[in-house]
Amino acid sequence: MxxxxxxxxxxxxxxxxxxxxxxxxxxxxxxxxxxxxxxxxxxxxxxxxxxxxxxxxxxxxxxxxxxxxRQPLAQILGFAPFRDRLFRVTPDVLSPRADTERLLDAALAASPRRFLDLGTGPGTVALTLLAELPEAEAVASDISSAALAVAAENAESLGVADRVTLVQSDWLAAIEGSFDLIVSNPPYVDAETYATLQPEITRWEPEIALTPGGDGLDAYRIITAHAPAHLRPGGALMVEIGFDQGAAVAALFANADLSNIKVLTDLNGKSRVVRGFRR
Missing domain, CATH: 1.10.8 (Helicase, Ruva Protein; domain 3)
Known part of the structure; x- marks a missing residue:
């Protein structure tokens, strides 16, 4: 044949x-x-x-x-491309998405020497930043030990393992020290929207990485309540958001007494990142 x-x-x-x-x-x-x-x-x-x-x-x-x-191709192949690099992925982590490029670009513009990535998953944001900022050091945290194991593999394959500390933490509960920048792509899909998502997401990817339930804002409430205490004066907090969450998340930043708050849009003109600075 x-x-x-x-x-x-x-x-x-x-x-x-x-x-x-x-x-x-x-x-x-x-x-x-x-x-x-x-x-x-x-x-x-x-x-x-x-x-x-x-x-x-x-x-x-x-x-x-x-x-x-309906298993995602990234899980089947065991990797997903992001920013011209390959990241190992498993059902324990959220596969890298193009939407996160906007958060990455905003973080790169801040040129941090020491930063924290909350809810790192496979390490998409933290490890890409380290690869593109050779003088930087990072702490990358996740509540999931399985996710941190995947991030550790990616750190080794990208050659940045010596500049990242992986910490198991429920948001900032186990975080120590201060940072020039804190970034996060937290779960933000509200419960009603999550129920309508395609099977590749709801059947195969970790729900904990996608939705906190309710209105989708719980992670932002926790982060804005505790992150400013870990920012150096003038340090920045940046989070990825859903396209319709800009005003609500910006209000949480204001309640946390952050300054120069701005909602950044992606290439399609949709709200994608909220940024603020410690006074």
Missing amino acids: SKPRLRDVHIAYVNAVKDFTGSYEAGREAGLVITHLTGMSRVQQSVGGGDVFEGDPAQLDAIIAARRS
Whole structure:
């Protein structure tokens, strides 16, 4: 039996998942799967579509079956790209999302020498900042020991393990010291919205990393109540938010006596980050 061509494998994957991902996303995923199974880059796939697929057909079938069960592709492959780097992911952590780029850019602009990342998950924000700020040091915390184990693997693979301290903490309960910057991408999806999300999220990703229940603001209430005490004078607090939470979270920043509070928008003009400074 002859082996399939790359283009045939690409089409087969797209046809298997496009009914729930859409054709564009299915095509993007197909490229990632072929890269995973063959080592071929997207460019190589584009120019070599007629080449024989040298991956394991059984692995391909298993990936398609898992994806058809609505498991996120990042979990199936065991990694997700973010900012031109690969992060290991498991069902214990929230996979990196493009939305978090705005928080990262705001944090980079602050050029912190010592920062804290609350609820680090796989270490998306903390480890990317360390990779792009070679003089910086960080503390990255999470309530989940399983998440911290994933973050530790990512710190090693990105070559920044010697500059990050991983701490198991319920928000700031176990945090000591002061920082130039505190960042967080906390759970912020309200209970009503969470119930409507796609199965890739509600069945497979950790609920604790996505929603605190209720109005979605509980994590911000805790963070704004305790983070300012760990900021150096002039230090910044930055949090990612849902698109409709800017005013509510900015009010919590004001109640915490932070100054120069601003809601930052993403490339689509949607509210994405709230930033404030300790006086």
